[in-house]
Structures are given as structure tokens and as C-alpha cells.
Amino acid sequence: MTEKLLHEHTExxxxxxxxxxxxxxxxxxxxxxxxxxxxxxxxGYKTVVIDFDVGLRNxxxxxxxxxxxxxxxxxxxxxxxxxxxxxxxxxxxxxxxxLPASQTRDNDALSIEGVGEVIAALRKNxxxxxxxxxxxxxxxxxxxxxxxxxxLVVTNPEISSVRDSDRIIGMLASKTRRAEQNLPPxxxxxxxxxxxxxxxxxxxxxxxxxxxxxLAIPFLGVVPESKSVLAASNSGIPVxxxxxxxxxxxxxxxxxxxxxxxxxxRFMDVPRKGIFSRLFGGR
Amino acid sequence: xxxLYVSLSPSRHEYxxxxxxxxxxxxxxxxxxxxxxxxxxxxxxxxGRLYPQLEQKIGKAQAxxxxxPVLIDLxxxxxxxxxxxxxxxxxxxxxxxxxxxxGVRGSARSQNERILHAGLGLLPAVKAERxxxxxxxxxxxxxxxxxxxxxxxxVANAPQQTxxxxxxxxxxxxxxxxxxxxxxxxxxxxxxxxxxxAELLAAGxxxxxGALRGRAMAGINGDAxxxxxxxxxxxxxxAIAGEYLVNxxxxxxxINQCVLVSLGSKGLQFDVTGSFTPAP
Ligand SMILES: Nc1ncnc2c1ncn2[C@@H]1O[C@H](COP(=O)(O)OP(=O)(O)OP(=O)(O)O)[C@@H](O)[C@H]1O
Ligand SMILES: [Mg+2]
Numbered sequence: 001m002t003e004k005l006l007h008e009h010t011e012x013x014x015x016x017x018x019x020x021x022x023x024x025x026x027x028x029x030x031x032x033x034x035x036x037x038x039x040x041x042x043x044g045y046k047t048v049v050i051d052f053d054v055g056l057r058n059x060x061x062x063x064x065x066x067x068x069x070x071x072x073x074x075x076x077x078x079x080x081x082x083x084x085x086x087x088x089x090x091x092x093x094x095x096x097x098x099l100p101a102s103q104t105r106d107n108d109a110l111s112i113e114g115v116g117e118v119i120a121a122l123r124k125n126x127x128x129x130x131x132x133x134x135x136x137x138x139x140x141x142x143x144x145x146x147x148x149x150x151x152l153v154v155t156n157p158e159i160s161s162v163r164d165s166d167r168i169i170g171m172l173a174s175k176t177r178r179a180e181q182n183l184p185p186x187x188x189x190x191x192x193x194x195x196x197x198x199x200x201x202x203x204x205x206x207x208x209x210x211x212x213x214x215l216a217i218p219f220l221g222v223v224p225e226s227k228s229v230l231a232a233s234n235s236g237i238p239v240x241x242x243x244x245x246x247x248x249x250x251x252x253x254x255x256x257x258x259x260x261x262x263x264x265x266r267f268m269d270v271p272r273k274g275i276f277s278r279l280f281g282g283r
Numbered sequence: 284x285x286x287l288y289v290s291l292s293p294s295r296h297e298y299x300x301x302x303x304x305x306x307x308x309x310x311x312x313x314x315x316x317x318x319x320x321x322x323x324x325x326x327x328x329x330x331g332r333l334y335p336q337l338e339q340k341i342g343k344a345q346a347x348x349x350x351x352p353v354l355i356d357l358x359x360x361x362x363x364x365x366x367x368x369x370x371x372x373x374x375x376x377x378x379x380x381x382x383x384x385x386g387v388r389g390s391a392r393s394q395n396e397r398i399l400h401a402g403l404g405l406l407p408a409v410k411a412e413r414x415x416x417x418x419x420x421x422x423x424x425x426x427x428x429x430x431x432x433x434x435x436x437x438v439a440n441a442p443q444q445t446x447x448x449x450x451x452x453x454x455x456x457x458x459x460x461x462x463x464x465x466x467x468x469x470x471x472x473x474x475x476x477x478x479x480x481a482e483l484l485a486a487g488x489x490x491x492x493g494a495l496r497g498r499a500m501a502g503i504n505g506d507a508x509x510x511x512x513x514x515x516x517x518x519x520x521x522a523i524a525g526e527y528l529v530n531x532x533x534x535x536x537x538i539n540q541c542v543l544v545s546l547g548s549k550g551l552q553f554d555v556t557g558s559f560t561p562a563p
Contacts, residue, residue, distance in 0.1 A: 039536055137461075159479075163460050163478070163479050164460070164482055166459045166460040166461075166478045166479070166480065167459060167460040167461040167480060169459055170459035170460065170462045171461075175457075213476075213494075214477070214478060214496075216457050216476070275389070
């Protein structure tokens, strides 16, 4: 069945390059890249996820393929290995591939031209190319966003993260291939991760409404703060391939909204306490 | 507190070139110009009624009048009444209220010396003006409900800045962290929000029809009459003609309100004109 879906999609759609970016570090870009790419693959799209965090690679860990890395993105750019040799096929979902980053070099080794060639080659074989950006606004992040058609802007509900995302959104509009070549702009989407409605009501965190008001780009949804995220990444399973849970469902909602489905927003309010937690105080 | 700006506006360059190289080219020009000013019509001159009423009218609308040039019209007063008026006191009272008296019109000849002595200019009474200025009849309805400040057209003989139309820069997108928008000559209008980490610079006024969370600097070439307006005021910094305040020094009462910032005799002044909730 997956094969049939795949065929249909390939006929209809052009490959899309999607950068997952944030400015600030540690907000959940890699978690989101892995979950998003896996969910797209589950939905039947042929997807590759590229780690642009040269020197600090960890997408392979979260995807659970760290022991199968032979060649990486830089090897491909420098002609030390072929693209096919570097792509790692996921063992769980049929149409999911990972292109890992190099751990031993730094971001300066990434050239726009080299990355452009790799992405052009991937466009012929994949429907979605997900680029996991490193933090910051330096060369690595700029290279990761340069070829993007769409962007997932990942933000935590706190001021510094929102401000960095704001900065990144400005760059998506000015420093990308689409901007430079006067093509239609990069389509931006907002994802708020590590969302804790209880802390929002206490005033410790910005609300999704606040973040939306400041960043003013289309909103895909929140991913609740959840222990299952760490557990999943520790065992090398993207949240969307792990057992059910809040984060798992939230990411699937996000992917479905990205694909155009109209789904009501969830996980935005404090869950109503059940009879047990009310009796025993809960948290 | 004062911010230092190095102005690189083209006009300044031309000006310097003209001094340095060619001594005979004129560096200034005297021109008459038609412009709108506020006219203060006096109907009586006894100080006991005049000054309290002035305070009531102008004091109430400080933001509207601040730094505005005002023309004093005496056409309704007889010579005896004009004689009873202390022009120096009137001028200094007006200045104390934040407006700038520039001259007197409709005065009796006998008063001219005293008027000039008070540092005010003399303008002829313009009778014809009333019937010509079509716009005058319209504001009169507004006048009744608000202030008695009348907007009239007048021909000034004194050298005035020519008000040739300087284009306003209009930005429709949010101005984001790290971005800078610069209107080197005229006004700057932002039809969206200005986020923290963004910066606006304008030679003239700055209007933000959204939240102002970044920095806004108006009157960067020294125009002290420039103003900054925002629907939701929570800037990192605001400056007019180099006078600045950082967020920490803003009165909590104006945070996130609709605010008009102007430069008065006591520094930057914040006038809250209301509050605004952005549409979801
Ligand atoms: N929804 C969530 N709930 C709880 N923990 C989360 C959630 N999302 C991410 N985390 C945790 O936050 C940490 C950082 O996540 P991640 O590595 O995905 O961020 P990143 O933005 O890729 O970081 P970097 O900028 O270093 O690349 C990890 O420990 C991850 O498990
Ligand atoms: Mg990462």
C-alpha cells in the first residue's frame, strides 16, 4: 500500500526542501526534524532528513542509526563517497532516509555550491528533504536554510527563543535562494515545542497566543513538554515512531496540518484533573 | 541625556561641498511659503480670565499642541484692549505651555513696538483670507467640541522651511529582530509590529500601527518636533532628536498603551491616547 501511495505522490508533487530552524540552541530542532520526517514517511511520502549540524551531529542518534554511518554529507560534497553510499535507509519505515553530518569537521567546510549539488540530486528522488539546522545564525544555519522552500520555525515559549526565531524569520526572507533570486518567498510555519500550559497559566512561560502575536507567521501547533521525548531519543526512536503519547500525537497533528488538513489545536490548555489526581493532589 | 548621531544625509554633503569648494554659490534661499498654523484669537485681554482659560484649553491638549507654532490674532480687540495686554508675559506663558508663539496679526500700529520687543513677529491682518480658505469652514464644527485652535492658511513673509513633499516610507511587514528600517529624509510608517531587536530610524516622524517593541529614533537629523506614535508602546528605546529613554525608564502607565512621544522642554514626553488590543 505504501508503494502505491508513494507512486501517486511522486506524480503529483515536486520535491520540497524544508528547513527546521530556530536561532536559539536546544529548543527541539533535531527532535522535530526526526519526528516530522518520520511522520511524513509514515504518511507515505518519500522523505530524507539531512543533518547540517557539522561537528555536533546527533540526528543519527535520535534516529537510532549512529552505528550505521559510513559516509556523511561532507564526504559527498568532497566526492569522497557517493550520495547513495551516504544515505542511510531507516529500518522501520520504508521511505525514510537519513543523511548524517560529519562529526570531525566544522561548519566552514560546508559550501553553498556543494550543498546545492547534493540537494539537486536529492530533489530527483525524494518528495520531502528535511534539513536539520544547527543553532545560531552563522554559516551552518545559513547553509541549512539557503535552499529551503518552506521552513519550520521551532520556538520555545520564552522570550529569548522567540526573539531568536524572529531574527531567523527575517533571514528566511532575505538570505535564502528564494529571496536572492526573487522567487516566491520561503513559506514559514511556526511550531512551539516544550509547551507547558500549567506554567503558562502561572505566568512562567509565554502563551501560544503571545508567541503567535509576536512572530506573526502561520501556526502549526504546540508540542507539549513531555518525558517521553527524552526517553524516545535515548533509545534512538523518533517520537512519531515511538508508542503513542502527547508528543507523538502533537507531531502527527502538526504534520497533518502541514499537509493541508484542518485539525483543531490540542495540548494548549491545562488538562482537567481526573478524580485520582484531584483526590491525591496531582502536581 | 543625548544621543550623538553622525548624519550622512545627502543634503548635508552637498552643503559641505558647497562651502569647501565654491564660495560664490548661495548656500541659502529665502522663500515665502503657504502653511497651516494654529491661530489663537483673543477676545478679551484681562489677565484674570485670559490665563486660566488658556491653561484650560492648551493644558488639556498638551500632546496636540506641543511645540506647535502659534499665531496670536488681535483682530477682535480694540486698541485700548491691546494696550492692556502684556505681550512678553503672554509669550512666556505660551512657551511655558509647550507651544511656540511666532507672531501677532491684526495688531494696532501703536502696539507694534511692544510686540517686536516681546520677540514676536508682525503679520498683517488678513481679512480676505477668511473667505478664501474653504477648509476653514469645515474644521469649525470640530472646533466647537474640541479646542478653539483654528487652522488657517496664511502667507508668511518670514523665511520658512519649504514643505516640498518628502516621500514617506511605508513598511507593511513586521520589522523583525536584527532588521533596521531607515527613512533618511521623511516620515516612517510601519503598518505592522516592530519586534524587540529591530530598529527604526527616521528624519521625520515614526508611526507604528502595531506594537513597538524594538528601538525607534525619530528626528535623527535634529528635528525636535518629530514625534513617535505606536498603538502598543513597549519599546526598547525611543529617541527624538538625540534625546532618548530606555525601556527601564518609561513610566509603567504608558507601557502597552497607545502612546504619542514628543520632545518637550523637560525632555521626552509620553502621552497616552488610549489602549489597543490587536485582533487575533
Ligand atoms: N517536547 C519536548 N518535551 C521534553 N523535552 C524535549 C521536547 N523537545 C525537545 N526536548 C529535549 O530538549 C533537548 C534539546 O532538543 P534537540 O536536540 O531536539 O534541540 P535542538 O534544537 O536540535 O538543539 P541544538 O540547537 O543543540 O541542535 C533534548 O534533550 C530533547 O530531549
Ligand atoms: Mg540539533
